[in-house]
Amino acid sequence: MVIESARLAAAELLKPKFRSVLLKSIGLTILLFIGAWIGMEMLFSTFLAPILGPWPWVSTAILWLMSAGLVVGAGFLLAPVTALVAGLFLDDVAEYVEQEHYPADGTGKAMPVGPSIWFALRFTAVVIAANLVALLLVLLPGINVAIFFLVNGYLLGREYFMFAAMRFHSEDEATAMRKANSAPILFAGLIVAGFMAVPLLNLATPVFAAALMVHLNKAIERQYPARASRLERAA
Numbered sequence: 001m002v003i004e005s006a007r008l009a010a011a012e013l014l015k016p017k018f019r020s021v022l023l024k025s026i027g028l029t030i031l032l033f034i035g036a037w038i039g040m041e042m043l044f045s046t047f048l049a050p051i052l053g054p055w056p057w058v059s060t061a062i063l064w065l066m067s068a069g070l071v072v073g074a075g076f077l078l079a080p081v082t083a084l085v086a087g088l089f090l091d092d093v094a095e096y097v098e099q100e101h102y103p104a105d106g107t108g109k110a111m112p113v114g115p116s117i118w119f120a121l122r123f124t125a126v127v128i129a130a131n132l133v134a135l136l137l138v139l140l141p142g143i144n145v146a147i148f149f150l151v152n153g154y155l156l157g158r159e160y161f162m163f164a165a166m167r168f169h170s171e172d173e174a175t176a177m178r179k180a181n182s183a184p185i186l187f188a189g190l191i192v193a194g195f196m197a198v199p200l201l202n203l204a205t206p207v208f209a210a211a212l213m214v215h216l217n218k219a220i221e222r223q224y225p226a227r228a229s230r231l232e233r234a235a
Contacts (some may be wrong), residue, residue, distance in 0.1 A: 001223060002187045005215035008101070012211045013204055014095050016195055018095045022204050025086035032081060040066055086206035088230025094205055097214040102215020105218070108167025117161060123206070126155045149193045156196070156209060164213035188216050 012018050045062060052059040093112040098107050111119060158178065165174035177187060192209045196202045 001215060001219045002191070003183050005188065005192050005212050005219055008215045009208050009212035012093075012097065013208060015096075018093065018207050018211070021086065021089045021093055022207055024089060025082050025206070026203055028085045029082045032085075039068070040233050061110065082206075084124040084172075087123055088181060090163065090206060090210045091167075093210045094214050097211050098167075101215070102218050105168075107229050108164075110164075110167070119159075121161050126159060134182075148197070149190055150192035153186055153190035155189070156192045157185045157187075157213075160192065160213040161185045161188070161211045161217065161221060163210065164217040167214075168217075170201065175219075177220065184216065184220070188212055 013022075041063070044066065048062070049059050052062070068142075095107055095110070098105065161178050162171075162174050162205055165177055169177065190214065192205065196205045
């Protein structure tokens with residue numbers, strides 16, 4: 001069930017709709033970094049450069065250091081910021097998967113703009129927090145890798161499954177489904193965490209994870225229809 005969902009999600013990445021979302025996300029992220037660099041340069045030129053007028057070499061050195069720092073920071077922040085931006089387009093991804101593979105079920109309900117932005121921010125915070133935990137444990141070889149995958153697997157699986165399930169169910173119903181299927185959802189989250197650990201490929205993590213969880217949500221509903229019905233009535 002999980003492996004097949006992951007296979008289908010990986011195949012989706014080659015389709016024009018998914019490439020479009022990914023390119024928009026990366027493009028907007030690059031524009032954000034360019035805007036940040038221009039803003040920093042303007043602030044420096046306006047406020048700091050006049051003070052350092054008698055020492056132009058200091059001004060040049062600081063500007064170079066700021067530029068280098070932004071480049072290094074971009075290397076670390078590119079994936080999380082891309083995830084943040086991509087979070088705004090995930091309903092497009094989910095809708096495409098639903099229409100392409102599950103037309104009989106209809107199309108799920110898209111998140112309103114406010115909750116969509118909140119989901120994107122929450123996901124980005126989850127990714128950053130999980131990786132900070134792994135970074136703090138960098139001196140414990142082996143353990144830090146395991147913790148990275150377990151923490152990210154749990155959090156990513158939880159967040160993305162709730163996103164996919166809540167397109168068709170209330171939050172209480174989606175939570176009940178998640179708790180009743182915690183093992184396959186964790187397994188799917190671990191696959192997403194492994195995907196996220198690969199440089200460059202990690203830029204597509206939000207698109208891949210959203211597609212995977214839509215497929216998994218549908219598989220759970222089809223494999224356990226009676227259970228899903230009971231959970232919905234009990235929620």
